[in-house]
Amino acid sequence: MSTTSPPVGYRAVLRVPGLRSVFVAHAVSMAGTVAAQVALSILVFERTGSPLLSALVLVCSFVPYAVGGIALSSLADRFPARRVLVCCDLVSAACIATMLIPGLPIGALLGLLLLTGIVAPVFAGARAASLAQLLDAELFPIGRSLLRAIAQVTVLIGFALGAVAVAAIGPTWLLALDVVTFVASAALIGFGTPFTPAVGRTGSTWQDSLTGLRYLRGNVPLRRLILLSWVVPAFSSMPDGLAVAYTVQTGAAATAAGALFAGYSVGSVLGELAAARLTPATRRKLVIPLILLSQTPAIAFIAEPSIPVAAVLLALSGSGYAFNQGIDPLILNVTGPEHRGRLFTVQTSGLMAIQGVSIALAGAIGTFLRPSLTISFAAVIGTAVTLLLARRALR
Template sequence: MRSYRRVLGIPGLRNVFVAHAVSMLGTIAAQVALSILIFERTGSPLLSALVLACSFLPYALGGILLSSVADRFPARRVLVVCDVLSAVCIGLMLIPGLPVGALLGLLLATGVIAPIFAGARAASLAHLLPVELFPVGRSLLRAISQLTVLTGFALGAAAVAAVGAPWLLAVDVLTFLVSALLIGLGTPYSPAGERSRSTVRDSWTGLRHLFTHPRLRPLILLTWVTPAFSSVPDGLAVAYSAQTGAAPAAAGALFTGYAAGTVLGELVVARFTPSTRRRLVVPLLLATQVPAIAFLATPSVPVAAVLLAVAGSGFAFNQAIDPMILDAADPAYRGRLFTVQTSGLMAIQGVSIALAGVVGTLIRPSLTIALGGVLGTAVVLGIARQALTTVRPHPVPTVL
């Protein structure tokens, strides 16, 4: 917690984290509201489920074509504009009688904007934080994200029942505007990088830099592939609960266990020194994958929730990987790098969840989860070996 207090004590950064919590809480609640709204209009489970798909898939588009926006303009301006555009998109959803296709299209637009926002925010953290506190700042963002996931889905369903979906969407508009004000009025200025005339060309240049860089490529792949395999239980949570004989609603315990474990892992590992985090990379990576193998025994839902909490705690490995990425990256490419990292992370999790659903219809959910754990362990360790052997050793300052 002391490291978190040091991060929050830096002028302007408290506003960044409060804005993140406010806007994300509103976004998650709005996703719940939109899912319910579309289901009420159409009665179609498929169209309602597309809300989740439309929340994941556009990240790839934003990361590929528009990642350079995070480098071409001052970070504060990018963050404020992204918040305002997102508020406009959600606000348009409030138009009475808007077709379902238009609602999903507006949601897709917010998904394109989201990775640009995340990339600019990470680049601004790299600019404003001392190098030894950068992984702690990113850790705090992840912890806030998981806490808002825990509260947002629960509060979203209750709020829709209490006030209705349109009012909840209106609240989401307000959260984006509050976030824009917090960032625009209370955060320090960070300069823009060099730019050419073409945003898309600059974005492609950033992608080439990322995927041809011998040190960056395996590090980024590690941050993508690890959650790709460990998200398999998320995609099969409801089916697995049914397999154990529990009610489908019991799947909520699995989601809660995973998120709670992630928050706990971030809080604990943030207290360690950078050198200790480096030594824990492989054990933490194993923690993200190995618990899934135990699903071969079809544990009860409470035991499964504990296993997923252990898996979630392993994601604190990012606290060691983030400074390696920062050290390897050219500062001129940081915005693009973090935008691509975020977009790839979301896209690959969406694909993984979809594939898990397909495989889970062919074989038992428990077996699918266990196979994901076996494959994930092998693949993640292989990439980790390459990533960690290509990292240049250098002195690491101690965080007190």
Template sequence: MRSYRAVLRVPGMRAVYAAHTVSMLGTVGAQVALSILIFERTGSPLLSALVLVCSFLPYAVSGVLFSSMTDRFPARRVLVTCDVLSATCVLAMLLPGMPVGGLLGLLLGLGMIAPIFAGARAASLAYLLPPDLFPVGRSLLRAIGQTAVLTGFALGGIAVAAIGARSLLIVEVLTFGLSAILIGTGTPATPPGERKRNAVRDSWTGLQLVFGNVRLRNLILLTWVAPAFSSVPDGLAVAYTAQVGTAAAAAGALFTGYAVGGVFGELVVARFTPSVRRRLVVPFLVTSQLPAVAFLTVPPIPVAAVLLAISGAGYAFNQGVDPLILNAVDPAHRGRLFTIQTSGLMAIQGVSIALGGVIGSFLAPNLTIALAGVLGTATTLLVARQALERTTSGAVTSLPGSSG
């Protein structure tokens, strides 16, 4: 891809994306290994499922309390520290006799670290890349992330069968270590930020930044509500296979459909000009939601997977929204903003998947998915109208009391 090649030609970017690839594979692999390890020890599907809960839950807490860490210190130092701490958490999981509660607690620790890492990485991209390449740079992160999720979940079970869950955890320690080395030795330094108050108070001002300004709040909400509604089918994939009378294993096609579409959408839209990406925000938003309405017809699994792939492709609307967010915030506070954005996205997706499961207990799975499509279309269009109408080119929002 021409646009991605332009990003990778920027000094240090190859190391950034190589580190992102190996750390994502490490994170997904750790989730697979822990799920299997805990199930083997306890035989409890509930405790095994808590692995995913413990992966989502900490994002909200970390985003509220520690988002300022990404602005207080140089991004490279934050990223390397996060990788070292993540490797330490996984290494501690390997201690003999580690109880299940300890394993889940360490997974919570990994979840607390992840949004700080993501925020610092996005802030470093905003510093190292020219503005016209920043949305393409974030697009490449998303494409790699989706590919790593597909690869990690597909190969994780095979790897556990081949070498065992504990050995796979050792591999995850090595991936985090490799990521730290790549970032520490292969990426340019970025300047440190200001540290006027304690970290928690600075993080609170980051929340004020997002929720206290209508324009910026609506832009961030737009990046949250679309995936919140479109992720509902993930929580109902197995139930839907039962509804259409196919084996539960067919749910894998539904799980992968959205991710495959997401990667395809990112690759295609990255070739468009910035003005075209901006004009396509609303059409892509509709694309991310409307296919779910077709579940009213109870489509067979292959058709359902295609519908979810189309929905995933619509997630490329972010390439048109990212520049608007970047222009709406002072550079000194980008780390906090991106950390909060990532934290809210993961937390809201977790909640929406859970709510979809609850509603799916009372409605048929296809009706629940279709309902999410209708509500998602209406909600995203409403938020988009507010966000895009209020956005003015070049407007910058600063934190209370800042000089930006």
């Protein structure tokens, strides 16, 4: 009898029929989303001259996640995943296309952006639930890891090139390109991915969504794992809220803050790539070490390191985010198939919400303390809190 282990890593996931289309569609739609955020921020500022209204573009991109995650989470279970994914892409395409109407008020632009944010967690939940049906327990965390890696690379490249693209073709044409990316994503998913059936439909959308929340609240092991998946990045992302302030504190130009943002993203991708090549048992053993790695490097900010050193520290911190590959199988094991779409929708929306709150909180504290001290103290607290939560969740 052969003792050869089945292949692991991203290649094994991409060999599964239909999944190449899933990941290509993810890359295409992510690129369009980032482009839309950059284009809208510049377009709003050009029309109003208001930094506040321009900043609201990013707020409107993240805040609706909480609404969609709570009120619409059951859609990810009530209908076949492919249908949900295609509909979400087409709704997003329609919203962005409407933004192209000349003279549309700023309030309408932001309202349309809010709508795309509401459907985003439903899309993420349905996609994760479909992966759980298409991949076995060993490959499922690798599939989610690949989604995260693609997202980080796309954000890194998108924000770096977005302003250049706006300068070259203008924000309106960049928004039009975003419409094309969402339509392309819908086509890739609709014609290139396998069918997965709906798994749960008992009442109204709202009632089923509340049932999912009650299920999460009553399932103690699951609740602890989801909380851990929220709190770890909540602390490790705090330096993002102070990247510009810290850069100025060191005496460097504010534009050098981009190195700090890039450091965390690059580290996240490298961590995901490395962890994906390990066996499931090894990834499970590395959960706590990776969680500690995600928090402890930022403690060194108390010494006010130079920007290159700070970028390396944040890259180390970002690499620890691969801890998710160890807990994703545990989440899958303690979640009934009929609740997975709702669970992953809530997980995505909660993650976005808590990261937004933590970044805003870091910025608020950083107005009273030196940014270096704020980052370092947050890392100390984050190390203690996440270690405590990890021990409880993995007990």
